[in-house]
Amino acid sequence: MFFVDTIELAGLGNRSYLAGGENAAVAVDPPRDIDQVLAAAARRGVRISHVVETHVHNDYVTGGLELARITGAQYLVPADANVSFARIPVADGDTVEIDPGSRVALAALATPGHTPHHTSYVLREAGRPVAVFTGGSLLIGTVGRPDLVEPRLTERLARAQHASAHRLAAGLPDETAVLPTHGFGSFCSSAQSEGDRTTIGKEKATNTALTVDVDTFVADLLAGLEDVPAYYVHMGPANAAGPDPVDLTPPALADAAEIAARLAAGEWVVDLRSRVAFAEGHVAGSFNFEADGKIATYLAWMIPWGKPVTLLAESAEQLAAAQRELVRVGIDRPAAAATGGPDAWLPRGEKPASFPRSTFAGLAARGTDDVVVLDVRRDSERAQGWIEGSAHIPLHQLHGRLGEVPPGTVWVHCAGGMRAAIAASLLDATGRDVVAVDDGFDAAADAGLPLTTG
Known part of the structure; x- marks a missing residue:
């Protein structure tokens, strides 16, 4: 009897998988922190006999090479992927036995589109397809x-995506489970998936790659593409070169004097606490990236690559969780860290900085005539409607465009509050008067604020 265990990487919006039979298993697109994959195998009582990559990933650093080294597993990578390490090249049609005793095997299926070399893997039990690991090819919807x-390859690859989706749909039974790596919040997805389970049959009925002609599909796909997170440019080369093992040991502890010195040197000091706690009191000059938010995506997107970062956390557990998220995107070792709160992070006698929080109702009551309303949502979000007279700088561009924010008290908002808190911390660090709107954007209309749509 086969099994498939899902390993959620919620911070990145991705999934990895462990699948196999009674004695052996394959790891598919494993994360860099491989301990959780090893733990999943231990719970099942199986050895990891194979590790496979659907493609050279652009959004996270893989743990595949290290996992194969530690377990002695065969490391399968698409043959056309240009990598610098030893691996077993996989070509279309190749089949490997994962657990012969359970009659579980894996067959490679070329599905170019997300990358030219992209490969999906069909999980078979006794020769019958039961699931397909589609990586960045066919996602949910x-x-x-x-x-x-x-x-220069974008349109060609978009057309290849359409063809690959049709190849999967035509070659697999409707009941085959579709198990993608991307699509659960990942910016590698061309749109956000709805739901968390699907099959070939469901996708044939609902996925535009399978319901519209190729020209319509390509035009709509290309028109809907968002900005690419800046750190992606570093992920592919790291994966092609072969990532180093991770070090998740606690970083060196910093006292108040060192925190102040690092700020004075222009380094990034990142407060991981909730946006509520940060607004109430924080180290002046620090930035707020909530540990419970998409810290890996937004911190890696916004920080100048390679700049030292010091992490401030309310607990050792919060710090460890953030470290784990950050190594997945190549931010390997914080320069320093501290736990506790502002009282421990500030020199004796120095008071924490703070700024107010409000809602869209609070903004409506205040009035927008003599304040700056700053919208930090993405272009696609703003196109659905915005507050009349508001300025717009997407969050991922704000650090480089702070000088463009008009003078005055800044009421900053996003779609829900998390990104507004990051933006408010950036503005506060420059000495601007700021109010963080911690509210869902739907409440703007309910509050009577004047809205405009494009």
Whole structure:
């Protein structure tokens, strides 16, 4: 009897998988922190005999090479992927036995589109397809974006995505489970997936890659592509070169004097506490990236690559969780860290900085005539409607465009509050008067604020 265990990487919006039979298993697109994959195998009482990659990933650093080294597993990577390490090249049609005793095997299926070399893997039990690991090819209701490799290839890869989706749909039974890596919040997805389970049959009925002609599909896909997170440019080369093992031991502890010195040197000091706690009191000059938010995505997207970062956490557990998220995107070792709160992070006698929080109702009551309303949502979000007279700078661009924010008290908002808190901390660090709107954007209309749509 086969099994498939899902390993959620919620912070990145991805999934990895462990699948196999009674004695052996394969790890598919494993994360860099491989201990959780090893733990999943231990719970099942199986050895990891194979590790496979669907493609050279652009959004996270893989743990595949290290997992194969530690377990002695065969490391399978698409043959056309240009990598610098020893691996077993996989070509279309190749089949490997994962657990012969359970009659569980894996067959490679070329599905170019997300990358030119992208490969899906069909899980078979006794020769019958039971699931397909589709990586960045066929996702739930959408496909992986085709613009992460080379701009000149984007349209060609979009057309390949359409063809690959049709190849999967035509070659597999409707009841085959579709198990993608991307699509659960990942920016590698061309659109956000709805739901968390699907089959070939369901996708044939609902996925636009399978319900519209190729020209319509390509035009709609290319028109809907969002900005690419800046750190992606570093992920592919790291994966192609072969990532180093991770070090998740606690970083060196910093006292108040060192925190102040690092701020004075222009380094990033990142407060991981909730946006409520940060607004109430924080170290002046520090930035707020909530540990419970998409810290890996937004911190890696916004920080100048390679700049030292010091992490401030309310607990050792919060710090460890953030470290785990950050190594997945190549931020390997914090320069320093501290736990507790502002009283422990500030020199004796110095008071924490703070700024107010409010809601859209609070903004409506205040009035927008003599304040700056700053919208930090993405372009696609703003196109659905915005507050009349508001300025717009997407969060991922704000650090480089702070000088463009008009003078005055800044009421900053996003769609729900998390990104507004990050933006408020950036503005506060420059000495601006700021109010963080911690509210869902739907409440703007309910509050009577004047809205405009494009």
